[in-house]
Amino acid sequence: MTKGNINVSVENIFPLIKKFLYSDHEIFLRELISNATDATLKLKHMTTVGDSKAEYGNPIIEVKIDKEGKKLHIIDQGLGMTAEEVEKYINQVAFSGAEEFLDKYKDSAKDSGIIGHFGLGFYSAFMVAEKVEIITKSHTGEPAAHWTCDGSPEFTLEPSDKTERGTEIILHIAEDSTEFLKESRIKELLTKYNKFMPVPIKFGTKEVNVALPEDAPKDAKPEKKTVDNIINNPNPAWTKQPTDLQDEDYKSFYRELYPMQFEEPLFNIHLNVDYPFNLTGILYFPKMTNDMNMQKDKIQLYQNQVFVTDNVEGIVPEFLTMLRGVIDSPDIPLNVSRSYLQADGAVKKISSYITRKVADKLKSLFNNNREDFEAKWNDIKIVIEYGMLSEEKFFEKADAFALYPTVDGKYYTYEELFNKIKANQTDKDDKLVILYASNTDAQHSYIEAAKAKGYEVLLLDSPIVSHLIQKLESTKENISFARVDGDHIDNLINKEETKISKLTDEQKTELETVLKDTIPSEKFMVQLEAMDSNASPFIITQPEFMRRMKEMQQTGGGGMFGMGNMPEMYNLVVNTNSDLVGEILNTKTKKKQERLINQSLDLARLSQGLLKGEELTNFVKRSYELLK
Numbered sequence: 001m002t003k004g005n006i007n008v009s010v011e012n013i014f015p016l017i018k019k020f021l022y023s024d025h026e027i028f029l030r031e032l033i034s035n036a037t038d039a040t041l042k043l044k045h046m047t048t049v050g051d052s053k054a055e056y057g058n059p060i061i062e063v064k065i066d067k068e069g070k071k072l073h074i075i076d077q078g079l080g081m082t083a084e085e086v087e088k089y090i091n092q093v094a095f096s097g098a099e100e101f102l103d104k105y106k107d108s109a110k111d112s113g114i115i116g117h118f119g120l121g122f123y124s125a126f127m128v129a130e131k132v133e134i135i136t137k138s139h140t141g142e143p144a145a146h147w148t149c150d151g152s153p154e155f156t157l158e159p160s161d162k163t164e165r166g167t168e169i170i171l172h173i174a175e176d177s178t179e180f181l182k183e184s185r186i187k188e189l190l191t192k193y194n195k196f197m198p199v200p201i202k203f204g205t206k207e208v209n210v211a212l213p214e215d216a217p218k219d220a221k222p223e224k225k226t227v228d229n230i231i232n233n234p235n236p237a238w239t240k241q242p243t244d245l246q247d248e249d250y251k252s253f254y255r256e257l258y259p260m261q262f263e264e265p266l267f268n269i270h271l272n273v274d275y276p277f278n279l280t281g282i283l284y285f286p287k288m289t290n291d292m293n294m295q296k297d298k299i300q301l302y303q304n305q306v307f308v309t310d311n312v313e314g315i316v317p318e319f320l321t322m323l324r325g326v327i328d329s330p331d332i333p334l335n336v337s338r339s340y341l342q343a344d345g346a347v348k349k350i351s352s353y354i355t356r357k358v359a360d361k362l363k364s365l366f367n368n369n370r371e372d373f374e375a376k377w378n379d380i381k382i383v384i385e386y387g388m389l390s391e392e393k394f395f396e397k398a399d400a401f402a403l404y405p406t407v408d409g410k411y412y413t414y415e416e417l418f419n420k421i422k423a424n425q426t427d428k429d430d431k432l433v434i435l436y437a438s439n440t441d442a443q444h445s446y447i448e449a450a451k452a453k454g455y456e457v458l459l460l461d462s463p464i465v466s467h468l469i470q471k472l473e474s475t476k477e478n479i480s481f482a483r484v485d486g487d488h489i490d491n492l493i494n495k496e497e498t499k500i501s502k503l504t505d506e507q508k509t510e511l512e513t514v515l516k517d518t519i520p521s522e523k524f525m526v527q528l529e530a531m532d533s534n535a536s537p538f539i540i541t542q543p544e545f546m547r548r549m550k551e552m553q554q555t556g557g558g559g560m561f562g563m564g565n566m567p568e569m570y571n572l573v574v575n576t577n578s579d580l581v582g583e584i585l586n587t588k589t590k591k592k593q594e595r596l597i598n599q600s601l602d603l604a605r606l607s608q609g610l611l612k613g614e615e616l617t618n619f620v621k622r623s624y625e626l627l628k
């Protein structure tokens with residue numbers, strides 16, 4: 001028997017491990033299964049290249065709970081260790097760099113989650129175990145070894161009678177960690193971390209039906225048999241070549257990833273690169289809702305098929321965190337804080353690669369099947385629009401596939417839209433005016449008025465659209481967006497027709513006085529306009545800039561902080577050429593004049609959806625009176 005001291009320079013490393021790793025102590029199982037996997041894959045490689053004479057076979061890893069003995073076993077059929085190797089790998093090497101690490105991060109480690117992702121490897125077993133044993137037999141056939149350590153720096157190493165190749169790790173679960181003796185808890189961990197690891201992992205057994213022979217009688221009961229319960233899929237879709245996968249394979253992998261998700265993904269993007277960094281993965285576009293925060297944190301990050309985290313912030317550009325799927329890269333340094341990660345050169349490259357891949361995929365979907373792309377637009381636009389706002393590179397690429405839908409269900413690219421409207425939708429400075437609506441019901445009459453003049457009206461209804469418009473206006477030359485109800489259509493698009501007013505200047509001044517007597521000036525800015533005589537007498541509009549400021553305030557950003565609440569302020573456009581307005585002017589009794597003005601104003605408010613509550617009730621009452 002050998003006795004000795006584990007070669008660590010920090011005397012009391014074990015209390016430190018427990019303390020520092022406490023918040024994430026469940027990762028011990030991931031670490032031990034990773035080691036078992038490494039040992040198996042190493043052996044596979046050695047037998048392939050002829051460095052081992054062992055029979056590789058079909059090795060599995062087994063996780064076993066011994067409730068009475070309060071032990072957890074992790075057993076592999078990998079390459080094993082000789083006694084010398086245990087001395088070398090377990091006793092000496094394991095802690096190199098640990099002291100330095102703990103010293104460097106002793107203040108920040110706990111809160112930044114650093115250790116949580118830091119592979120302390122084998123020794124993380126001591127987070128949950130008061131004693132750990134290793135029984136291992138090397139593939140070389142040398143005698144097996146038995147190592148024991150009770151959490152002090154002392155260990156024992158003696159021969160063992162183990163005959164099968166491989167390593168068994170036995171954890172004597174500590175009093176404060178008995179949750180890890182529960183089957184449900186271990187199952188949860190295996191599903192979370194090991195679901196796609198490359199070596200089959202057995203946890204218990206299960207009963208399955210044995211297939212009946214063809215000629216079996218109809219009422220024959222299928223026989224049961226007990227088989228290993230393998231908890232993982234060692235060959236997940238993302239590890240395969242895109243050419244080997246059908247659409248159905250991608251969909252079934254999606255169901256494997258999100259068993260509780262019943263809606264199918266819209267499409268997927270297979271990531272596959274090995275230079276200048278290594279990255280594989282599959283991203284899915286799910287149907288998006290307009291709530292951007294709801295759908296975050298669904299992408300899972302793996303390293304060599306080991307689950308690491310579902311927080312990919314800093315690795316995937318923000319706008320793509322709304323997607324789902326898997327990213328697997330051994331090149332992402334996870335032993336650093338997130339803010340450092342964002343500044344890391346390799347990670348920046350990964351992030352821009354992903355952005356480019358997503359843009360390329362969208363472009364090819366658009367080119368290959370535009371109809372289908374248009375049909376999906378409403379479900380994906382939030383990601384694309386958000387991407388256009390937040391990533392300059394993506395904005396440039398998106399020009400090729402970003403769509404601008406019209407109220408009539410047509411979809412234009414920016415270029416198509418531009419060509420369509422450049423001839424007749426300009427203002428007096430020759431600026432292109434892009435008309436849009438945000439709600440076809442609420443803005444119905446304005447949309448109709450614009451369409452009657454032959455103009456195109458876009459339907460832009462995502463929550464961030466005011467930001468996007470701002471961005472487009474500042475990027476594209478000589479354009480401006482105008483919501484259809486921003487002003488009377490003839491003011492939005494100026495064709496320089498001289499409008500002839502039926503009223504003289506004196507009459508206009510008189511009309512203005514009359515109107516201002518009745519209409520509250522803090523709510524409406526009265527504006528006289530000479531329009532077609534059959535256009536509405538009163539039209540309520542809200543100036544574009546005013547409404548946009550308000551919207552941007554609500555959706556945040558845009559430097560709108562500290563502006564306070566803007567008051568609701570509307571324009572009241574009064575058509576001086578309408579007969580009704582002429583009648584208002586000519587009515588001699590003050591009372592009747594007031595009634596005409598109020599009724600017209602209410603009708604204008606009604607068509608903007610601004611008449612509510614008591615005012616609406618009074619309006620309806622008054623209208624019935626008039627009918628009598």
Ligand code: ADP
Binds near residue numbers: 039076090119122
């Ligand atoms: P790492 O896995 O990062 O090398 P660990 O602390 O997890 O660090 O493990 C230290 C070493 O112990 C491994 O590199 C390996 O050589 C050896 N080892 C651990 N577990 C096993 C195992 N199940 N079979 C064979 N060797 C093992």
Ligand code: MG
Binds near residue numbers: 122
């Ligand atoms: Mg390890």
